[in-house]
Amino acid sequence: MFDFSLFKNLNLHESSDFISALSEIAEFKTFPKNHIIHASGSICSHFYIITKGIARVFYFKEEKDITVHFAAEHDSITAIDSLIQRKKSKYSIETIEETETIAVNINSLELLFEKEPQFERFGRLFLQDLYIDLVERIDDLQLHTAQERYDTLLSKKPYLFQRVPSKHLASFLGMTAETLSRIKGK
Amino acid sequence: MFDFSLFKNLNLHESSDFISALSEIAEFKTFPKNHIIHASGSICSHFYIITKGIARVFYFKEEKDITVHFAAEHDSITAIDSLIQRKKSKYSIETIEETETIAVNINSLELLFEKEPQFERFGRLFLQDLYIDLVERIDDLQLHTAQERYDTLLSKKPYLFQRVPSKHLASFLGMTAETLSRIKGK
DNA sequence: CGCCGAGTTGAACTGAATCAAGAAACGTGG
DNA sequence: CCACGTTTCTTGATTCAGTTCAACTCGGCG
Numbered sequence: 001m002f003d004f005s006l007f008k009n010l011n012l013h014e015s016s017d018f019i020s021a022l023s024e025i026a027e028f029k030t031f032p033k034n035h036i037i038h039a040s041g042s043i044c045s046h047f048y049i050i051t052k053g054i055a056r057v058f059y060f061k062e063e064k065d066i067t068v069h070f071a072a073e074h075d076s077i078t079a080i081d082s083l084i085q086r087k088k089s090k091y092s093i094e095t096i097e098e099t100e101t102i103a104v105n106i107n108s109l110e111l112l113f114e115k116e117p118q119f120e121r122f123g124r125l126f127l128q129d130l131y132i133d134l135v136e137r138i139d140d141l142q143l144h145t146a147q148e149r150y151d152t153l154l155s156k157k158p159y160l161f162q163r164v165p166s167k168h169l170a171s172f173l174g175m176t177a178e179t180l181s182r183i184k185g186k
Numbered sequence: 187m188f189d190f191s192l193f194k195n196l197n198l199h200e201s202s203d204f205i206s207a208l209s210e211i212a213e214f215k216t217f218p219k220n221h222i223i224h225a226s227g228s229i230c231s232h233f234y235i236i237t238k239g240i241a242r243v244f245y246f247k248e249e250k251d252i253t254v255h256f257a258a259e260h261d262s263i264t265a266i267d268s269l270i271q272r273k274k275s276k277y278s279i280e281t282i283e284e285t286e287t288i289a290v291n292i293n294s295l296e297l298l299f300e301k302e303p304q305f306e307r308f309g310r311l312f313l314q315d316l317y318i319d320l321v322e323r324i325d326d327l328q329l330h331t332a333q334e335r336y337d338t339l340l341s342k343k344p345y346l347f348q349r350v351p352s353k354h355l356a357s358f359l360g361m362t363a364e365t366l367s368r369i370k371g372k
Numbered sequence: 373c374g375c376c377g378a379g380t381t382g383a384a385c386t387g388a389a390t391c392a393a394g395a396a397a398c399g400t401g402g
Numbered sequence: 403c404c405a406c407g408t409t410t411c412t413t414g415a416t417t418c419a420g421t422t423c424a425a426c427t428c429g430g431c432g
Binding site: 061066080081118120121124128131134135137141142143174 | 247248252254266267270271299303304306307309310313314316317318320321323324325327328329360
């Protein structure tokens with residue numbers, strides 16, 4: 001069985017049955033640095049829990065590479081639009097460091113939800129967390145200056161500034177690389 | 187039984203059992219114009235499906251009244267943070283016109299999910315729709331000009347421009363009332 | 373009729389983007 | 403392990419979209 005305690009969104013006490021079931025449809029996968037785990041335009045087949053390393057979700061908007069999500073140890077990562085709508089994803093997933101993951105096949109997960117409806121609960125709770133994250137991100141983008149957005153991210157996820165190229169941080173923060181550089185220089 | 191065909195997020199063919207169950211925990215409620223249905227700082231007890239009228243979700247950020255959601259006929263409205271986290275909401279809900287709703291008690295809904303886990307599916311599908319909406323909103327705010335955001339909303343929900351005061355549209359679009367006025371004036 | 377909030381219009385200001393050029397870091401092959 | 407070319411980062415000058423502030427108009431309602 002996999003060690004799902006590595007995944008912060010699961011509460012082990014409440015969900016050991018689910019974890020057993022999950023283990024049966026999961027497998028270890030390791031990817032080298034700067035590797036495209038999932039390419040946009042295809043349906044994303046897996047949901048990944050990162051046990052080591054760091055990765056990002058991004059897409060191209062008018063030729064610009066926009067990062068929308070970072071995931072490090074204990075985080076999960078997937079092409080969320082594909083997972084939700086079961087259609088080709090506009091997002092790609094790329095490792096930033098060499099990355100070790102527990103990969104859960106999404107079709108198998110759907111089958112599990114059908115067979116054991118009580119596990120739907122975890123799908124819902126997981127989406128709820130994602131939703132809250134997204135709401136905070138909107139607040140941030142709509143109501144704060146570049147400096148404030150930088151400060152917020154720095155306090156929430158300081159390790160990103162050590163491990164991720166600035167250009168990706170800049171697009172994630174909704175500013176140009178130049179602006180981020182100037183903010184850092186102070 | 188209530189006519190849930192009035193709610194676009196439910197597919198009647200797939201979910202008639204769920205609709206029967208939902209009907210038993212729902213009731214009609216009508217609110218006058220400019221009425222606060224739910225006040226921030228309290229836990230939101232209901233989830234509303236609007237059958238007539240229009241309402242908005244808003245909150246105060248540094249004294250400014252920010253609208254984050256509009257709902258008209260066939261839409262649902264609730265204080266989403268309260269619904270998800272079962273805690274005091276930072277959002278308020280206010281009618282813009284006289285509004286008729288089907289009100290579903292959230293505690294009853296939770297009990298229903300516990301008793302009939304197969305209904306969790308609807309909770310998940312509903313959240314998925316919300317999530318997709320939110321992702322589109324982030325894209326919009328982060329990557330488009332005020333003019334483009336105006337154009338997008340005008341094509342998606344033209345009726346808002348007839349029925350909602352401009353100041354609320356402006357805050358929803360992430361711009362000042364002055365900027366919106368200038369854009370409209372062209 | 374007069375008031376007040378909402379909407380409009382103009383002028384000045386500003387945060388951040390763009391454009392440009394140079395410096396530093398990176399990885400790739402010899 | 404170094405040399406080279408490419409990408410990333412920094413720094414400066416300029417521009418621009420959108421905000422702020424202020425004055426004025428309009429429309430609804432007591």
